[in-house]
Amino acid sequence: MAKHKTPMLDKLESGPWPSFVSDIKQEAAARAKNEKGIDYQIPADCPDDLLGVLELSYEEGETHWKHGGIVGVFGYGGGVIGRYCDQPEKFPGVAHFHTMRINQPSGKYYTTKYLRELCAIWELRGSGLTNMHGSTGDIVFLGTTTPQLEEVFYELTHNLNTDLGGSGSNLRTPACCLGQSRCEFACYDTQTACTTLTKDYQDELHRPAFPYKFKFKFDGCPNGCVASIARSDFSVIGTWRDKIRIDHKAVAAYVGGELAPNAGAYAGRDWGKFDIQKEVVDRCPSDCMSWDGKKLTINDKECVRCMHCLNVMPRALRIGNDRGASILCGAKAPILDGAQMASLLIPFIKVQEPFDELKELIEGIWDWWMEEGKNRERLGELMKRQGFQRLLEATGVKADARMVSEPRTNPYIFWKAEDVPGGWERDINEFRKRHLR
C-alpha cells in the first residue's frame, strides 16, 4: 500500500515509454517488503516520500528542494551535492537527501558484477535510486543522509576501487564517447585519454581552486557523439590529415544496390534508389568529390572531414591513417552571457600516451584562467572578455587562419608597443619642430 496518494503521478504510468513513476514504485515496494532483511541505513520509505513530495510539486507547480548545504567527504570540495526538502515533516524520508556523483568508467562499459556491487552499497546506504547517468557523465546516487556520505565513500574506495566525481568550481568529471572500443570512426583512443587525464588531474577534480567549473570532453570524430564542441571548456575532437581510404569495390556495391547506404540508418522509409551523385558528391560541403559514373575521386586536400560521406558509405570510405585531434576551447550553455560554441585552438595534434602535449596546453590555459578569470567566469567568457589573442599567448600557440571563420571586419587592432618600430615613446617637442602649434 502506497504511503502517499499520487493521482497525478499515476497518470505517468501509462503510455509506451518506460515510466519512472512505476520504477520508483517498484523500488518502494521492494524496500517495504525487504525480502533480504536489510538493515536500511536511511529511511526505508524514502522512495515513497520522494513520490509524495513530487506529487506535491505536480499539484503546486513549484519545487520543494532547498539549496544544498555544505556537505561532503573529508578533504574533498566536490562530488557531493547537499539536498534538503522544504517539507521535512510531511516527507521525513527525504528530509536530508544528498546526491553523490560517482566517477563513471570511460565509455560507460560495465560488468554486471560491478553494477551489482554499486547497487548493494546504494541499497544499504542510500535511496536505491540512481541516475544512469548524470548530464556530465557521472553515475549519480540520488539521495542519502549526511552520516552515510563517508561510509559510501569508504566502501567505494576500499572495495570498488572507485572515486567520486566533480562538482563546484573544479574540474568536472571528464567524459568521452565509446571511441575505438566499438566505432570505426574513432581517430584516437578517447577512453584512454579520458581515464588518463582524469587520474592525472585528481587534485583539480576534488579540490575546487578554479574560478568556476571546467570540463574536458573527448569526441572520437567530428560526428561529436559526446557533444564536446557545445559542452566543454576543452574539447578534443578526433580527425585525420591524410587521405580518406577508399575501397572502390565497395563504392561500386553501394552504387549497384548490393550494400545498404547509411549502414541502414534510413531504412524505415522508401527514399528511392541510392544516388551517389545526389546523396554524396553534391552534399559534400567543400565540393571535393567527383563521380564519373565508375569511379569516386576525392580531392583530400580540400576535404573538411565533415563525416557525411563516411556515414553514408561506411564500408567503402574509412578515416585516414594519420590521425589525431583538433582542440577547441570555451564552450558553455547560456548562463550567463549567452551560449558559446567551442573555438578552434589547435587544428591538429597527435593524441598519444602519455598525453604530455595535451597536458601542456591544459595547464597553460589553467594558469591564465586562474590568474585572470573572475568568480564564476567560464573559460569561454574570459576568452570573449580578453580576446582570443590572450588564449594564444597563454598556450604559446601561433595564430592560424583556420582559427577564424573570417578575419575581423573592424580595423580596431590592439597593437602593442613592441609591434611598432621605435615603440610608443615619442617627444612632443620634436614633433612640434616639424608641425607648428
Place this chain on the structure above:
Amino acid sequence: MAFISSGYNPSKPMENRITDIGPRDFNEFLPPVIKKNKGKWVYHEIIEPGMLMHKAESGDEVYTVRFGGCRLMSITHLREICDIADKYAGGHLRFTTRNNVEIMVDSLDKAKKLKADLMGRKFPGGSHRFPVGGTGAGITNIVHTQGWIHCHTPATDASGTVKVTMDEVFDEFVNMRLPAPVRISMACCLNMCGAVHCSDIAILGIHRKPPMIDHEYIDNMCEIPLAVAACPTAAVRPSKIEIGDKKLNTVAVKEDRCMFCGNCYTMCPSMPLADKEGDGIAILVGGKLSNRMTKPKFSKVVCAFIPNEPPRWPTLAKTIRHIVDAYAAGAKKYERMGDWAERIGWERFFEVTGLEFTEHLIDDFRDPAYYTWRQDTQFRF
C-alpha cells in the same frame, strides 16, 4: 536501524583513507570481443531499429541491442538489466551518452531473442521496461536534468515532461523513417545542466516572474555582494529596508531589467523565482552538434512559453508533435531540423508548424541580437 560501519572511523578520518584514485579502469569492463578488436573495427550496420552489427578486421562480429532507459533508475531496475546481461551477454553491458543501454552478443540469433525478451517486459501500468530502438534516422532517448524530483531551481519537471514527450514520439524511437536523426534534450531551468542549447528540439524550463526578496533573512543567508554580482543585467543592487525598528541590509531588484535567468537565486536562497503561473517551458529547435555537412549550431527559440500542465503537459506534447510532423513531411533526406528551417526560411517554418511568431522570439539580448535581425530583402511572402 542499527548503524553499520563501513570500516570508516570518524574520530580518525585519515586512518586508512584512500583518495584521488579516479574511476575504475574501463579495460576491466570491456567484453572480450570488444577488448580483442579495439581500434580494429571496419564497419557497422543497423540491422533493424535498435540492433547494430559491428565488423572487425579479424572477421569478428558483435551484435548490439540498444534500449531506452529512464535516466532516473532504481537498483531493482538495474538488477533486472544485470540479470538480462548475465543471461545473454556474459555479464557485460554499457550505457550510451543519451541514457540508452546496450547489450552486446555474438550472433544475430541471440540479438533477436534478446530484443524479443526486452520488448516483452512491461511495468504493471503498461509502459515498456526496455523499449528497443533509438538508432539511425529517428528520435533517440532524451538527455535531461532533474526537475522537481531533486533540484532547487527548476521551472518545470524533467522526468515527467520527458515521459510525455517520448510517449508522444515513441513511434519514431522504434522506427528509422525521419529525414535525419532528431535529438531532443530537456533542461528544467536556464542553468541547463543538461546543455540543451544545440539540440534539434530543446525543452527548456523558464521563469517569468522576477525574484521575491526575503528581506528579513537575506543578510544572514547570503553574501549580498555576490547576489548583486550574480545579475548579468545589473538589475540587483544593494539596498536597505526598515522593518519595525530594525534597519536591514538587503537588495532591490529593478524588475524591468530582469531576464529571469535565476542566477541570483543560485547564489542566494533568499531570492526565489519559482511560481506556478510564472513558470513553464520554452521550446528551441534547429541546433546540432555534429559537423556533418553543415556546422554545429545553436537551437533557436520558436515557442516562448508553454504553461506547466502536469501531469501530462498536453500542449507541450502537441507542439512537439506538430514540429516533428512538419519536419518529417518537408525536409529532404539527410537534412537536420535546423538545416531544413534555414532552407525553407524561418518565416515558412512558422507557417508549416503552425507556431505563432511573437515579439518574444526576436533577440534583444546584447550585441549578438543585432546579427539575427534580417539585413537583406530576401524574405519569402
